Amino acid sequence: MTGLDDWSYAKDWAPEQIAYASAAELAAGRLPLRAQWRLAEQRQRAERGDPGAFTSDLTVEEFAAIRSVGFAPVGQVLGTAVYQFAAVYQGCGFIGASPAGAPVVGLQLAQASLDEARHLAVRRMRFECDALGGDGVVGVRLGVLPFHDIGLEFLAIGTAVRAAGAVRPLRPFTCDLSGQDFAKLIRAGWVPVALLQGVGVTVRHNDWSQRIQSLSWANQELVGATALVRGARSVARTGLAQDAARVGAHTVVLRDLMSRMYERKCLSGYEAHDRIAEVVLWGTGIVPFGRKHRPHGAATEPPLPMLRLNPRKETG
Structure with a gap:
């Protein structure tokens, strides 16, 4: 910029x-x-x-770790986007009693809107980094807040950093790695490319079989709910892999997972509700030193499976 x-x-x-x-x-x-x-x-x-x-939200340990690998903070950067979600529910696809039960249907409008809003916030944060002369942003935190009952505000905040050398990247990188993890990554011969995400939103009608299972006193799997969440996570993982391929990332370091399920009244005319599952995956795409960055999806091989940076971390 x-x-x-x-x-x-x-x-x-x-x-x-x-x-x-x-x-x-x-x-x-x-x-x-x-x-x-x-x-x-x-x-x-x-x-x-x-x-x-310059300003930053780095801890002392993060500041020292970043300086130890030749980077210095240049300023705190922020990206934000306020979105109104007026028309995202497309129905559950349930047309009546069926031996197979209600289907799991993807909510494409909701999924695309959530994906676009977060990408826009991250892109504006990257613009601020570029304006400060930074080479990238570390410690990115993503958030979603209600905005005066008219929409949702999507936030991306981090610290822009700049390398001590004369070589500059084609565009600033973004990552949600802490300062210490960023330093470990550099020492291991890898560099971050971009903050990636995958979003999955699915809906399933709360059909007769699901209601019967919910009323049972027995400990048992809620098959419909399992299928609903599994479908949303599958879509989110596919989206994350596509995001990685788009920027030419070799591997994704998965940092966070958000999963929630809620109900809303069915719009198909039946006296019941639909259950909606939302799953969002966040991570940092990385490449080894020497690998050229190809931002327009020119990757010749699919990215490797996602790696969890902290295997002990519990996610909901």
Whole structure:
């Protein structure tokens, strides 16, 4: 991202003019004007060597670990996107009693919206890193918050870092690795490429067999619920693998998994509810030193299976 000083003359504009121009910048895939001004000023302070020129949310241990492998923080960066989810429920596909039971159906609109919102937040965070002259972002944290009852705010926050050498990447990398894990990765001969995610959203009608099982006093598997969650996780893993192939990642270091299930009234006209499962996988795509980064899906081999960085970590 370039041209952060191109709008410096607009600082004296009225708030309405700034808001209008910022909306145009966002539509063009850039940052709002006030963010551009803030980042340009922060970068100028860093170039002058002013005290307090950078901010970060790194711990002392993370700061030391990153410096030990030739990187230094240049500033805390943030990306955000507020989304309204007005039309994401497409029905459960249940058409009545069947010996096979209700099917598991993918909610493509909901899945695409969740995926797009998080990618947009990460992309804007990467723009801020680029504006500060950073080579990448470490310690990325993703969050979702209610936004005044009109939508959801998707957040991506991390610390931009810059290598001491003269070689610069084609575009800043993003990763959710801690400073210590980032340093271990570099020492082992690997580098992060991008923060990846896979999203799966499925729905299944709470049919007669499922309701009977739920009312039973016996300990037993809820077959319909198992199929629902398994379907969502399968879709999420496929999406994560596709995301890895898109950026040319060799392997995915899986860091987190979010899984939740909830009910809503069936829209098919039956006196029952549908169960919806959402599964999101987050991880960092990595490549060994010397492997060229191919951002347009030019990978010649599928990525290896996902690896969990902390096998003791319990996920819901």
